[in-house]
Amino acid sequence: MIKRNLLVMGLAVLLSACGFQLRGTGVTELSLKEIDLSARNAYGETVTQLRQVLQTSGVNVHTGAPYKLILTNEQENQRAASYAGAGRSVEYELTTELSYEIKGLDNLSLLNDKIEVQKVYVHDSNNLTGSDQEAGQIRDEIRRELVQRMVLRLQQLTPEQLDSLQQQADERAKAEAQALEAARRAQDATPQQSPLELPAN
Incomplete structure (x- = not known):
């Protein structure tokens, strides 16, 4: 047993010396260098782990950053997947869904999406x-995978993509403001009807 453990440790050292990294243990390079991170559950495990991974990856996580990542909802569902003899053991499928939103300048929404992880x-x-x-343990694994997938999503976002999303959000906000102003002017231009006078009995 001791020999086997020493062999495994030796292989791990050898592989790391060659530049090999186990999944989830390496530092991920992100083009996004600063972000504001928040969650509905501000002190939850998921947002805490995500903040640590981002900081380890060289991202400055702070309030007031130009882009905001908000973990809007984290929901877990469990269902019985199969039964194994006389009701003694049951396979359960755990599914956790993490919804998130990225906001840019003027607090405009740039992106809404979700990540889902399932394990049995x-x-x-x-x-x-x-x-x-x-x-x-399964819940811990799911949380780690959610964090890894979230970092991968962020890794895929380039400054050019974020600039494009910000431009689209600015245009939508401008169009909505113009539509509201036009509706207000139309309402102001419409003569108000005086209340109907009912004939006296």
Whole structure:
């Protein structure tokens, strides 16, 4: 057992020396160098882990950054996937959906999207403690994968794309403001009808 552990450790050192990195452990290069990060659950595990990964990747996470990443909703669903004999063990499928929004200048919405991760675990009624521990580990794995996928989404965003999204958002906001102003002017130009006078009995 000790020999096997030493062999695994030796291989890990050798691979890291060659520049190989295990998934999720390396530093990801992002073109986005600063961002404001917030979430509905401000002290939740997902936003905390995401902030740490972004900072490790060289992103300055601070209030007042030109772009804001908001984790708007994180929802978990669980369903029974299959049963294994006499109702003793059940396979559960855990699905977590993370919705997010990116806002730019003037607090205009640039992008809305969501990330979904699914994993399956076995719940054994004869080993409740072990099953609960496995469920907790699966939830931790899902959270790590959500964070990894979120970072990959951000990695794909270039300054040019963000500038284009900001321009589109500015144009939409301008068109909406013009439409509201036109509606207001039309309402002001419409003569107000005097209240109907009912004939006295």
